[in-house]
Amino acid sequence: xxxxxxxxxxxxxxxxxxxxxxxxxxxxxxxxxxxxxxxxxxxxxxxxxxxxxxxxxxxxxxxxxxxxxxxxxxxxxxxxxxxxxxxxxxxxxxxxxxxxxxxxxxxxxxxxxxxxxxxxxxxxxxxxxxxxxxxxxxxxxxxxxxxxxxxxxxxxxxxxxxxxxxxxxxxxxxxxxxxxxxxxxxxxxxxxxxxxxxxxxxxxxxxxxxxxxxxxxxxxxxxxxxxxxxxxxxxxxxxxxx
Numbered sequence: 001x002x003x004x005x006x007x008x009x010x011x012x013x014x015x016x017x018x019x020x021x022x023x024x025x026x027x028x029x030x031x032x033x034x035x036x037x038x039x040x041x042x043x044x045x046x047x048x049x050x051x052x053x054x055x056x057x058x059x060x061x062x063x064x065x066x067x068x069x070x071x072x073x074x075x076x077x078x079x080x081x082x083x084x085x086x087x088x089x090x091x092x093x094x095x096x097x098x099x100x101x102x103x104x105x106x107x108x109x110x111x112x113x114x115x116x117x118x119x120x121x122x123x124x125x126x127x128x129x130x131x132x133x134x135x136x137x138x139x140x141x142x143x144x145x146x147x148x149x150x151x152x153x154x155x156x157x158x159x160x161x162x163x164x165x166x167x168x169x170x171x172x173x174x175x176x177x178x179x180x181x182x183x184x185x186x187x188x189x190x191x192x193x194x195x196x197x198x199x200x201x202x203x204x205x206x207x208x209x210x211x212x213x214x215x216x217x218x219x220x221x222x223x224x225x226x227x228x229x230x231x232x233x234x235x236x237x238x239x240x241x242x
Contacts, residue, residue, distance in 0.1 A: 052076065069095055107242040108145070114236040118220075121231040126167075126221050129233035134214040141240035144205045148218055149235040151198040154182060154228070163223040164231060168203055171215050176203045204241075 050056025058075030066078040067088060079088065082097030089098045118129035130148060152164030168176040178201055216238060220231040
């Protein structure tokens, strides 16, 4: 067998070394993840803001509870909550935190709710059962919806026709009057000698018709002085309507 010449040995060794280096490089590259981009473009140590063009916000911090708005390739915009009760509103170009717009219609706001029963009236004199002072400018709302539950009772008064009256007042001005009437029968008659009326007052008042600091009240009376005939009001509520 012919022996390899020194020159041929050197060529073979160089080829083997080249193959070994190539294999090592391939193994190393396959073991490392391929990020799909150049890591040096992102920043160092995670302290630099990622630009919006690369999927980031363009800012290193985001204020707590703020709403994030897009801003093209620039850093995002932030809208703080502002005052309690504010809404995120648009002027057709941008967004801002602002109070409910005056042009908003149909919204209903509960302004007052008195759920405590009034005193029971047992004579014919007028008596104020519920009272509330309108302490907001009448330009804030378009209407006021006033509601109340009322009831009357006629007990142990046979053959008596009774009228139960409730008057909704604004100061000394009468807004509405509501009346229920009934006739109490003998012990052998209808309702076993007791007549009860339970109803609801509902009145819509234009805001322009009442001044600021107006006094809304409900006054009750009846046409019989008998103390077994009573009136009472409860659940007196006032709503503002835009």
